[in-house]
Amino acid sequence: MIEIKGLYKRFADKDILTDVNLTFEEGKTNLIIGQSGSGKTVLMKCAVGLEIPSQGEILYSGRAFTHASLEEKMAIRKEIGMVFQGGALFDSMTVEENVAFPLRMFTDMAKSELEDRVNFCLNRVNLNQAHSKYPAEISGGMKKRVAIARAIALNPKYLFFDEPNSGLDPRTSLVIDALIQEITQEYKTVTIVNTHDMNSVLEIGDHIAFIFKGNVVWTGDSNSIIKAQVPEVRDFVFATPLMKKMFK
Amino acid sequence: MSFFENFGKYCLLVFRTFKQPGRNKFFREQFFRELEALGLGSIGIIAIISLFMGAVIAIQMAANIDNPLIPRETIGYATRESVFLEFSSTVVALILAGKVGSSIASEIGTMRVTEQIDALEIMGVNSASYLILPKITASLVINPVLTLMSMFLGIFGGYLACLLTGMLDAPSYLTGLLFEFRPFNVVYSIIKSIVFAFIITSISAYRGYYVEGGSREVGENSTKAVVKASIAILFWNLILTRILLL
Numbered sequence: 001m002i003e004i005k006g007l008y009k010r011f012a013d014k015d016i017l018t019d020v021n022l023t024f025e026e027g028k029t030n031l032i033i034g035q036s037g038s039g040k041t042v043l044m045k046c047a048v049g050l051e052i053p054s055q056g057e058i059l060y061s062g063r064a065f066t067h068a069s070l071e072e073k074m075a076i077r078k079e080i081g082m083v084f085q086g087g088a089l090f091d092s093m094t095v096e097e098n099v100a101f102p103l104r105m106f107t108d109m110a111k112s113e114l115e116d117r118v119n120f121c122l123n124r125v126n127l128n129q130a131h132s133k134y135p136a137e138i139s140g141g142m143k144k145r146v147a148i149a150r151a152i153a154l155n156p157k158y159l160f161f162d163e164p165n166s167g168l169d170p171r172t173s174l175v176i177d178a179l180i181q182e183i184t185q186e187y188k189t190v191t192i193v194n195t196h197d198m199n200s201v202l203e204i205g206d207h208i209a210f211i212f213k214g215n216v217v218w219t220g221d222s223n224s225i226i227k228a229q230v231p232e233v234r235d236f237v238f239a240t241p242l243m244k245k246m247f248k
Numbered sequence: 249m250s251f252f253e254n255f256g257k258y259c260l261l262v263f264r265t266f267k268q269p270g271r272n273k274f275f276r277e278q279f280f281r282e283l284e285a286l287g288l289g290s291i292g293i294i295a296i297i298s299l300f301m302g303a304v305i306a307i308q309m310a311a312n313i314d315n316p317l318i319p320r321e322t323i324g325y326a327t328r329e330s331v332f333l334e335f336s337s338t339v340v341a342l343i344l345a346g347k348v349g350s351s352i353a354s355e356i357g358t359m360r361v362t363e364q365i366d367a368l369e370i371m372g373v374n375s376a377s378y379l380i381l382p383k384i385t386a387s388l389v390i391n392p393v394l395t396l397m398s399m400f401l402g403i404f405g406g407y408l409a410c411l412l413t414g415m416l417d418a419p420s421y422l423t424g425l426l427f428e429f430r431p432f433n434v435v436y437s438i439i440k441s442i443v444f445a446f447i448i449t450s451i452s453a454y455r456g457y458y459v460e461g462g463s464r465e466v467g468e469n470s471t472k473a474v475v476k477a478s479i480a481i482l483f484w485n486l487i488l489t490r491i492l493l494l
């Protein structure tokens with residue numbers, strides 16, 4: 001379980017996040033949605049400690065994270081997997097080496113065991129042909145999948161995805177969504193996904209938090225979001241003509 | 249940002265680089281890769297520059313000594329002094345600041361703006377230590393070697409100049425070379441080259457590590473890395489010379 005308590009984030013004089021309180025549970029796909037610039041990425045970066053919150057606390061299964069020492073933070077981070085918006089693959093390493101990196105760094109696996117694990121993770125994301133390619137030589141969707149394979153290599157307890165679908169075609173998008181949901185249910189991870197993709201919202205939203213200008217203005221799930229009465233949420237959900245046609 | 253802010257941030261980064269919580273199993277592998285990149289990759293340019301500069305220094309000496317009271321052997325002596333005291337440590341360091349410094353700053357800077365450093369941090373890796381320590385240690389090891397090589401080639405360049413122009417015969421050049429030779433001057437140069445190695449790698453790594461923005465900022469910061477490292481080299485050259493020679 002991840003708990004965010006009374007989180008504030010200020011840049012210079014601008015309040016980006018104000019009093020965010022959220023709880024994310026195991027085995028559920030938690031979505032953070034909201035329009036561009038609403039503060040989703042900042043929230044995620046605060047949660048994993050890449051940005052320091054101005055105020056508030058984050059708890060990982062009851063363990064205080066935000067004000068923990070560097071050593072304690074590093075211990076918790078070994079249980080975190082994160083997929084960045086741009087993939088953030090190590091560009092000097094091949095696909096295979098990228099996935100093997102956390103394994104080599106943090107375990108004493110024998111070579112054959114390591115290879116098995118790398119193959120398993122790459123299979124899991126349906127990537128079988130790109131093992132010895134470099135990130136510059138593969139497509140955007142493939143990069144995302146390698147990033148997911150790398151994030152799950154160490155069996156993390158907590159998984160973060162920043163816009164896993166942006167820049168992908170609808171089909172690949174669906175594949176990635178299904179993958180996120182499967183992994184979450186199979187390994188009972190606490191999964192948090194930033195997205196503004198309505199498809200994902202309807203497909204995999206077990207628990208949804210809607211952010212508007214740095215405030216959580218609505219929480220619910222994929223069924224209740226259609227009926228939400230908060231005007232900002234309605235604007236967001238029914239922004240496309242397709243959604244309007246389908247539900248009105 | 250003010251000088252003191254920058255300096256404080258720089259010290260913290262260096263501290264974090266050496267503190268190394270957790271082990272880095274890649275260190276050996278990275279160390280040898282950096283040795284190759286920072287060392288072997290610079291041999292060519294340093295060899296060429298040292299040969300030519302040694303030759304030029306010898307010719308300039310010859311051109312300036314037309315007083316019959318000054319023995320011609322002075323050409324060898326003066327070439328040795330210039331090469332050993334200043335050229336092979338300081339000038340070579342300035343050249344390396346341009347070559348190695350900009351490549352380190354842009355490599356680490358690119359990793360910063362493409363979130364690769366964040367990805368390392370999220371995994372629980374000490375990114376400063378992982379990225380910077382192999383570069384610093386490799387250059388501390390290889391820089392003195394490059395400096396010694398440059399000394400040898402500088403002297404050899406002077407020798408070639410004497411032979412090819414006929415301004416001085418080989419035995420006289422050699423006599424000049426050995427005249428009042430103080431081994432400590434070699435030590436002095438080696439000490440300088442080690443300090444300069446640290447300056448070049450740590451300052452350029454710092455510039456890369458804290459880049460904010462995109463490719464433009466990466467470029468700006470690698471230029472800054474070269475400028476700041478060069479200024480630091482000149483400053484420490486003065487300090488070390490004062491401490492070690494006076």
Ligand SMILES: Nc1ncnc2c1ncn2[C@@H]1O[C@H](COP(=O)(O)OP(=O)(O)OP(=O)(O)O)[C@@H](O)[C@H]1O
Nearest residue numbers: 011012016034035036037038039040041042043196
């Ligand atoms: N390092 C920073 N310094 C100052 N302001 C920042 C910084 N990072 C983000 N912001 C501001 O915080 C706000 C929220 O940004 P954020 O990246 O969280 O949006 P987002 O919800 O993730 O948007 P998108 O869906 O487009 O990714 C923006 O107005 C942005 O300008």
Ligand SMILES: [Mg+2]
Nearest residue numbers: 040041042163
């Ligand atoms: Mg974002």
